[in-house]
Amino acid sequence: MRNYVPIQAPTIENPSSDSSYTYQEYLPSPLLTPYVACYWTLDYQASSLQQPLHRILPDGCVDIIFNLKARDASTSGFITGLMSSYEAMRLTQDQSLFGIRFFAETVRPFIHYPASDFREGPVYLEEAWGLDVNQLNEEMVAALDSAHRMELVERFLMGVLGRSNVRTEPLLEHSMQYLYAAKGRITVRALAEKLNYSERNIRRTFQKELGVSPKVMTEIIRFQNMLQELHQAKPTRFSDIAARYGYYDQPHFINNFRRLYGMSPKQALK
Known part of the structure; x- marks a missing residue:
């Protein structure tokens, strides 16, 4: 049984009392815990006087991220590969992200390709899952809150897992x-x-x-x-x-x- 719980910088630093920048994590349902470490959200309103530094730590995971402010549904969902060093970015524009953090060794049944294929940079979900994923992208952007988005992604992930003939190495x-x-x-x-x-x-x-x-x-x-x-x-x-x-x-x-x-x-x- 896995005894590994990755942690990210916003959880450690509690970066600001400014409510314009919030980061939260949510546990997946029991059926998806062998694959998903957590769901996470990042929201930032640029009207704030502060411009926080958002730090991302290497955690041995692969993320699927939905940019909820994307102009086009086809570009709202993307996959990011495993990181081997930290990244830090100054937030200067409004942000609203929903992420699925997968354990790297069990993500392949969902993305259908080795996690190594995503090390060079983000890849749109459309390229991995085809045009049908745009319906999920649209639903994620239109959803009213994180609870609804978790329901959407869990239903989608369980469907992908049930249809997938790809197994972990x-x-x-x-x-x-x-x-x-x-x-x-x-x-x-x-x-x-x-x-x-x-x-x-x-x-x-x-x-x-x-x-x-x-x-x-x-x-x-x-x-x-x-x-x-x-x-x-x-x-x-x-x-x-x-x-x-x-x-x-x-x-x-x-x-x-x-x-x-x-x-x-x-x-x-x-």
Whole structure:
């Protein structure tokens, strides 16, 4: 059973008391929990005097996002691939987004292609699912609230899953189970021994299916698990938690955190 709950920067930073910028997450129904980490919404009204920085962290997931302010339904829904570093963007225009955050190793039955195909940039849903998806795009834009949108996407996803003849790559799924269980604290060599596969075979599978190496995926999962603990802990415990995740040297810990988050632990978790 997966024991992995990715966390995103707005949940950690609680960026502003300004009600013009809101980020929220919602759990999927039990039938979709093997595939979907959460649904999320981002809303921003540019009339505010503030222009918040929206930070996106690598979380080992693939997202389907609906831009609810898109001018054309055919361009409102798109897929974004797995990230291996953080991104930060200054919000200057009105935003209204609804996202579906999929676990990368179990998303293939829904998008029909390896997650690696979406690493180069967003791909419109129309290209993956055909013109029929535009009805969903239109319904998502017209829906009155997030609860209604979740009903729409869950009904649609269950339909896609029921019709799909595409299955998750078994070696990838088994590998990820070990990575989650170890909270990312496992080497590729140890993973290969547990699976009774060669390191080369595992690396090839990760690159083909996800577009990243198992080492990169391990770093992301380790970072996310550590981030969850740091978020809930007092600053005085940061060094102890870092050591538990293999960062015995403070500069190494801070540099790695900056690379994946974009700022130091104290800045992010103040």
